[in-house]
Amino acid sequence: MTSFVTVESLEKTFSLQGGGNYVALKGIDLEIKQGEFISLIGHSGCGKSTLLNMVAGLDLPTDGVVMLQGEQILRPGPDKMVVFQNYSLLPWMTVRQNIALAVNNVMKDLSAVERNQIVEEHIDLVGLRHAVDKPPDQLSGGMKQRVAIARALATRPKLLLLDEPFGALDALTRGNLQEQLMKICEESHVTAVMVTHDVDEALLLSDRIVMLTNGPESKIGQIMEVDIPRPRKRMEVVNHPNYYSYRSEIIYFLNQQKQIKKLRARKTTAIARHGLEKINLEIGFVPLTAAAPLIIAKEKGFFTHHGLDEVNLVRESSWRGIQDGIAGKYLDAAQMPSGMPVWLTVGGLGEPLPVVSALTMTRNGNAITLDKRFFDKGITTLAELKRMLLESVDERHTFGVVHPASMHNLLLRYWLAAGGVDPDKDLTISTIPPAQMVAQLEAGNIDGYCIGEPWNIRASLDKIGYTIATDLEIWDGHPGKVLGVREDWANTYPNTHVALVKALLEACAYCANPENHPEVQAILSQPQYLDCEMDYIGLGDGSHSTCDIKGSPRENSHPQFFGAGVNRPSRTEHLWILTQLARWGDIPFPRNWVEILERICKVSVFSIASRELELEDVSYSRGPIQLFDGTTFTAEDPIGYLNHLKIKHDVYMADIPLKAPGILAA
Numbered sequence: 256m257t258s259f260v261t262v263e264s265l266e267k268t269f270s271l272q273g274g275g276n277y278v279a280l281k282g283i284d285l286e287i288k289q290g291e292f293i294s295l296i297g298h299s300g301c302g303k304s305t306l307l308n309m310v311a312g313l314d315l316p317t318d319g320v321v322m323l324q325g326e327q328i329l330r331p332g333p334d335k336m337v338v339f340q341n342y343s344l345l346p347w348m349t350v351r352q353n354i355a356l357a358v359n360n361v362m363k364d365l366s367a368v369e370r371n372q373i374v375e376e377h378i379d380l381v382g383l384r385h386a387v388d389k390p391p392d393q394l395s396g397g398m399k400q401r402v403a404i405a406r407a408l409a410t411r412p413k414l415l416l417l418d419e420p421f422g423a424l425d426a427l428t429r430g431n432l433q434e435q436l437m438k439i440c441e442e443s444h445v446t447a448v449m450v451t452h453d454v455d456e457a458l459l460l461s462d463r464i465v466m467l468t469n470g471p472e473s474k475i476g477q478i479m480e481v482d483i484p485r486p487r488k489r490m491e492v493v494n495h496p497n498y499y500s501y502r503s504e505i506i507y508f509l510n511q512q513k514q515i516k517k518l519r520a521r522k523t524t525a526i527a528r529h530g531l532e533k534i535n536l537e538i539g540f541v542p543l544t545a546a547a548p549l550i551i552a553k554e555k556g557f558f559t560h561h562g563l564d565e566v567n568l569v570r571e572s573s574w575r576g577i578q579d580g581i582a583g584k585y586l587d588a589a590q591m592p593s594g595m596p597v598w599l600t601v602g603g604l605g606e607p608l609p610v611v612s613a614l615t616m617t618r619n620g621n622a623i624t625l626d627k628r629f630f631d632k633g634i635t636t637l638a639e640l641k642r643m644l645l646e647s648v649d650e651r652h653t654f655g656v657v658h659p660a661s662m663h664n665l666l667l668r669y670w671l672a673a674g675g676v677d678p679d680k681d682l683t684i685s686t687i688p689p690a691q692m693v694a695q696l697e698a699g700n701i702d703g704y705c706i707g708e709p710w711n712i713r714a715s716l717d718k719i720g721y722t723i724a725t726d727l728e729i730w731d732g733h734p735g736k737v738l739g740v741r742e743d744w745a746n747t748y749p750n751t752h753v754a755l756v757k758a759l760l761e762a763c764a765y766c767a768n769p770e771n772h773p774e775v776q777a778i779l780s781q782p783q784y785l786d787c788e789m790d791y792i793g794l795g796d797g798s799h800s801t802c803d804i805k806g807s808p809r810e811n812s813h814p815q816f817f818g819a820g821v822n823r824p825s826r827t828e829h830l831w832i833l834t835q836l837a838r839w840g841d842i843p844f845p846r847n848w849v850e851i852l853e854r855i856c857k858v859s860v861f862s863i864a865s866r867e868l869e870l871e872d873v874s875y876s877r878g879p880i881q882l883f884d885g886t887t888f889t890a891e892d893p894i895g896y897l898n899h900l901k902i903k904h905d906v907y908m909a910d911i912p913l914k915a916p917g918i919l920a921a
């Protein structure tokens with residue numbers, strides 16, 4: 256990419272009145288191509304205007320540089336025109352005079368006739384011919400902003416900089432002006448940088464959206480390419496197949512920043528008490544029936560019983576929130592899909608991040624739901640689904656899963672592949688947050704999904720979908736959700752880790768007892784937890800024996816919370832997950848898999864906890880894994896197993912170097 260504007264290692268520190276400094280921006284690197292439209296988005300006060308001001312030359316960085324075509328930007332100038340929210344027009348001049356003033360000042364080399372021609376062209380460009388002789392106080396807000404845009408563009412700047420240009424306008428005017436600006440920028444090939452709070456505005460106008468993290472020391476958290484062809488029309492943009500996922504991505508980013516801000520504000524140093532290194536914990540969960548052990552441990556006092564006096568449950572709407580909270584150290588521990596510890600450890604986020612699991616909190620409780628229209632077509636088996644998929648290859652079919660490392664993704668893929676369907680070639684699998692799955696199915700954006708409860712029961716009770724297979728039919732007894740903590744956290748707080756496992760084990764036993772089910776359902780249904788009707792929460796009490804829209808009974812799969820071997824972590828299971836993640840190209844298969852499993856699977860912590868609770872599970876031994884297609888998986892030859900699979904991606908082998916086990920850095 257040839258860079259037109261270069262922002263390099265930029266830092267901006269403000270001196271505060273009364274002493275001290277505020278580091279608003281730190282480590283900002285950005286390259287902008289000629290003709291690109293860039294939006295800066297982020298929460299209020301994150302430093303968007305500060306960054307724009309430095310590109311405009313209105314302010315200078317404390318460190319680092321900003322360059323335009325290789326020249327350092329040190330002052331403002333007509334090559335970098337700024338449009339502000341408050342228009343900044345001269346009140347005693349008319350529309351024409353306001354535009355002419357800028358043109359006459361900047362384009363002194365041109366003749367008066369040429370300058371007039373440019374002024375008139377730009378009046379027409381923004382559609383203000385009928386108001387050329389009016390002063391600003393006789394113009395609407397939208398008209399004033401059009402004058403400001405015409406004035407900025409008339410001087411033919413290299414860079415057009417816009418600081419929330421439409422923030423003060425009503426929705427209709429705003430929409431019209433956005434479309435005009437888009438047309439002008441497309442036609443004049445101007446390079447533009449715009450600050451905005453409006454996600455839809457950013458998506459409509461931008462080639463790339465730069466998302467800033469919250470301050471102090473705001474950084475670029477993410478840059479999104481908006482790959483929607485130009486020229487654009489609003490309705491075509493909104494109906495573009497990627498629009499929804501772009502939008503969700505930005506909203507996720509902004510929500511995550513809010514969550515991090517909240518957790519940062521609450522973050523205190525570790526409080527040691529009762530012989531535990533830390534009794535104040537932030538624990539992440541996603542609102543699912545399978546979160547019951549965490550919720551019950553909090554509500555029924557199992558955490559406090561084991562000395563964990565200050566546990567705060569952090570509700571995340573997606574597994575990405577959990578993964579980012581653990582990676583960013585905002586969460587001490589979390590409910591995780593059973594593949595997440597392996598996925599994070601081998602580098603699912605890029606860098607290997609060792610995460611350990613000492614407790615399986617649930618098994619089973621998942622199912623594959625299809626849109627009810629497939630039921631009407633008579634599709635009730637995998638073979639029928641395969642026939643339908645292969646007969647309608649022109650229609651792209653999409654299935655939702657909640658995370659690449661979730662058992663839903665792995666089970667769905669395994670099930671499809673065992674039936675001869677290639678989950679990447681014959682359909683599309685998309686990641687969608689759990690709470691959005693039913694709405695996406697109802698809206699027709701997806702054809703089905705594999706997910707935990709209450710979302711399969713809900714689709715069937717609401718007559719939107721039906722269960723075509725439950726996990727009982729694919730791998731009965733598979734690990735569902737596990738407790739995950741960073742390895743350095745586990746090493747820093749070993750006694751706390753054992754106490755946490757003990758509290759959760761007791762909560763698991765409580766959830767498994769049918770006598771407690773009405774109470775557990777009532778607690779889970781509360782707004783701060785699952786926020787749903789109690790009917791949607793199945794705990795194995797026989798009230799949800801059918802899960803299909805036409806009443807053909809199918810045993811529903813409930814999460815299993817406790818029992819012989821249920822909670823003990825298993826190396827073989829983590830190994831199966833490793834093979835499946837490698838099979839579908841998410842990660843290479845680690846040649847050092849023995850070391851990796853040793854680091855992840857903390858049977859020792861589980862054993863201490865269950866021994867101290869005097870549970871019999873300590874001596875439990877697990878057999879090989881039996882899958883529905885007759886395959887038996889053992890830990891003996893994972894590479895041979897991968898080689899024998901017919902439907903798979905190219906599988907790569909690699910050594911995954913893990914840092915030596917350490918303690919949590921401050």
Ligand SMILES: Nc1ncnc2c1ncn2[C@@H]1O[C@H](COP(=O)(O)OP(=O)(O)OP(=O)(O)O)[C@@H](O)[C@H]1O
Nearest residue numbers: 269270277279298299300301302303304305306470
């Ligand atoms: N001159 C200044 N002195 C001290 N602090 C400042 C100064 N200018 C900005 N800041 C601080 O720097 C941070 C970034 O401010 P900035 O105006 O760039 O944010 P923003 O993302 O544009 O916010 P908004 O969306 O609300 O306009 C804020 O915390 C702000 O208080």
